[in-house]
Amino acid sequence: MSLSHSLPHDHTHAAMLIYSATRFIVTHQAEHLDSExxxxxxxxxxxxxxxxxxxxAQHYAMHALAELQAKHVPAYFDISHSTSYVIRVVDPSTGHAYALTASDVLQIAKQQSEGDHDTLRVTQQCGRRAG
Incomplete structure (x- = not known):
């Protein structure tokens, strides 16, 4: 099943689902050891x-979690300079931008799921300074 067929097309309904997910995460985040x-x-x-x-549900839960995490670490994806195969991540505190390929992100995700939570080291291995 494709994601586009499983998500509501009504923006108000989507906003309500994100709000519900955000409220749940805020209410329960202290009960859990990790984001997963x-x-x-x-x-x-x-x-x-x-x-x-x-x-x-995974889409809306991840959306809510990302929004909440962004309040603490104001990095963002520069969509206008990204493609389907490379994402540009900007750290506004330093002004640096990093380019991560889809393969890099997959490697990070695999290492994260295998219990290697040292994302700074992984990102330094994979990330390339973007111009």
Missing amino acids: QLVKRCCAHLMATTGITETA
Whole structure:
């Protein structure tokens, strides 16, 4: 099933789902050791309370988590200078931009899921300074 078919097309409904996910994460974040557990519980909550698919629930839970994390680490993706295969990440505190390929991001995700949570080291291995 493609993600586009499992997400509501109504922007108001999508905003309500993001709000629900955000409230759940804020309420329960102190109960969990890591973001993965929190996202899983948030997905279960969204599926149970709204009847959306697991794929849609993961989308909204990750969206909410990213929004909350962005308040503490103001890095962002420069979409206008990114493509399907390379994402440009900007650190506004230093002004540096880094280019990560899809392969780099996949490597980071695999290492993260295998318990290697040293993302700074992984990012330094993969990231390339962007112009």
